[in-house]
Structures are given as C-alpha cells and as structure tokens.
Amino acid sequence: MRIVVIDGMGGGIGAQLILKIRELMGAQHDIIALGTNSGATERMLKAGASRGATGENAIKVSVSLGDYILGPIGIVIGNSLMGEMTFAAARAVLSAPGKRILLPLQTEHFHIVGVEPLPFAEILTKTVYTLKEMAQEHA
Numbered sequence: 001m002r003i004v005v006i007d008g009m010g011g012g013i014g015a016q017l018i019l020k021i022r023e024l025m026g027a028q029h030d031i032i033a034l035g036t037n038s039g040a041t042e043r044m045l046k047a048g049a050s051r052g053a054t055g056e057n058a059i060k061v062s063v064s065l066g067d068y069i070l071g072p073i074g075i076v077i078g079n080s081l082m083g084e085m086t087f088a089a090a091r092a093v094l095s096a097p098g099k100r101i102l103l104p105l106q107t108e109h110f111h112i113v114g115v116e117p118l119p120f121a122e123i124l125t126k127t128v129y130t131l132k133e134m135a136q137e138h139a
Contacts, residue, residue, distance in 0.1 A: 001135055002030045004066030004098065005049065006059060008081035011040030013072050013103065015047035020124045022048045025132055032066060034059045036084035059089040066098040068131055073102040073112065080109070101130055 003021065007014025011033075018031055033049035035041030036059070041052040053062050063069060074080030076094050078087030093100065103123055104115045118126075 002032065002065055002067050002098075003131070004032045004034060004063055004069045004096075005044060006034045006036075006063070006069065006071035006075045006093065007040050007044060008036030008074075008084035009040060011035055011043035013105070014040060014044040016120075016124055017070055017103075017127065018044055018047040018049050020128045021131070024125075024128045032062060034062055036081060036089070056086050056089045060092040063092050063096045064098070066096065068134065069093060069096055069098045069100045070127065070131065071102065072105045074105070074107070076100070076102065077110070080107070099134060101127055101134070103127055 005014045005017055014033060014035070018033065021029065021031060031049045033041055033044030033052035035044060035052065035054045038054045041054040045052045072081070074085055076090050078085060078090045080090070104112050105123070106112060106117070
C-alpha cells in the first residue's frame, strides 16, 4: 500500500502522522512525504517516510501515486498552511484518485462545524485507525 502524507510549514503534523502510521501499521508500507517546503519534507523523512519530494510541482505530480492521501484539512484548501498550499496543489490533491483522510484541525481562518475538538494525539490515533480500517475493507 502506498500512503502519501502532505504537510507544510515545519512538517510537524506530517512527521507525527508518519510516526503513528509506522507504530500502528508497521514498516512495510511505502510512505511518500510531500512537503510544501524542504523543512517539512526533511522532517517527514526523518520520521520514517520511505521517500519525499518538495514543492507545488512535486505535489501535483506525486500525489496521484498514493492509494491514500493524508494530511491536515488545509491540503485541500488553496492558500492555507499560511499560504504554502497553492490552489494548484490543493486542486491536485482533490483530483487525485487516492482516498483522502484529512485531519480536522481548526485554524483562525476557518472553522469546521460539527467536529468535536479533540487532543491532537487522539486525532492522530483516530486518523491512523481510519486508514487501517479503510485499507482492510479494500484489501
């Protein structure tokens, strides 16, 4: 199974997500880290991604490789992640054939109504369990 993890800024969310995937699902899965900047990509690679690439074009080209695409909800919203997620990159994420699993992280720019606020550690765990369940259903 190929899992694409997308993150920007410092890459902390993506890195923690990769660590949790490796912890709960093992090392056998190919995890592709796509960062909006080199720092984010580097941090996700250090967390255990199989390989990585950086920037808008890398996201546009490589997001379609994933059976599953994970990241904060901002990866499908142009100009999010403090402007690092371009409209073209967000459109590529939305158009990719893989199944998207998005972390419902609230920001000052938008709010997700109906989603209960949870501690970040719980969001990470629920995200990976959702990935695991979806992968088993389609195996």
